[in-house]
Amino acid sequence: MFASKRLAKELQKLHDKLPPGITLVKADDLQEWIMDIRVVDNNPIYVGEVYRLKFTFSQSYPIEAPEVVFVRDETHPIPWHPHIYSNGIICLDLLDRQGWSPVHNVESVCVSLQSMLTSNTKKERPEGDDNFVRNNRLRPRDINFIFHDNQV
Template identity: 30%
Template sequence: MQKISRLKRDLQQLSTEPPPGITCWQHENRMDDLLAQILDGADTPYENGIFSLEVILPERYPFEPPKIRFLTPIYHPNSDSAGRIYQDFLKLPPKGAWRPSLNISTILSSIQLLMAEPNPDDPLMADISVEFKYNKQTFLKNTRKWTEKHAMQKDENSGTQALKGACLKASTTIYTCEVELLPSLNFWLVWFRFTLKKQIINTADWAHTEKV
């Protein structure tokens, strides 16, 4: 029950106080698990890329950290070819820094920050780490190439449809989101605006909740 109660609170927070450029919704077939998308900000090699992630919550969440991986291929020293993310806040002490007060919003925001500020001294991909530290221009070039190949839509219409699909899926869980495309000199920018929508979700599961 603690997991369900905490998950409900996490989703409500994501609805009422959404981090900029981040959206998250419950998995269609596994309501305990989540899917998320991160739109990275300007002035990074991931700019305009939309990166999808999978968030799997263990039974002891929030006393154990969620397992999170990128579904969208990303060129980054702290994420490997399977999408795994190597960060202290995703590991239990004493080796990690996970604590129950962390929530899904905080974690996704931290991953977004990690995208903008990689940690080359604690990498999963040693070759990319070396490139980041000693050949920054090559790193930026390769990162941009990967982002354009894997994380960008080919045109504005397909990008709009992809995000509308994500928002439609989100609206069937706990909140709805509205996609707004703004003009851009090079590509298109996407800003997420969320509106909390009162819905009853799996009444049997949420009927009795308790705070962690």
């Protein structure tokens, strides 16, 4: 209901100022936005790479979480991380139905993902990545991730 108003305000702010390493690529409508993020320190896993994120908003945003996935193209790989599947699906509590709160926004999600990468030391995919990528037909928000570890 208030999705369009709230997104319009967020967009205005994003045009104004963004934290380092985060850029707005495309926000032609109030349904789908593209953001780029890169890690600003020299974590060797991510150095020199830029990652592309796709945000999809429902009518109930921000009461409902946006759907956020990494997308791959020639210049943008999917970052290595034990919580990021190789198809771009992210397992992060704040994007989950339970973990989301309407005080989050596009910028804070980007910042959280950025810091999730910054603090990571394992160049790994989640357990069962191959199987998940091959078989998953669910939308990210309908997947029940089990947050088995809190170290990463």
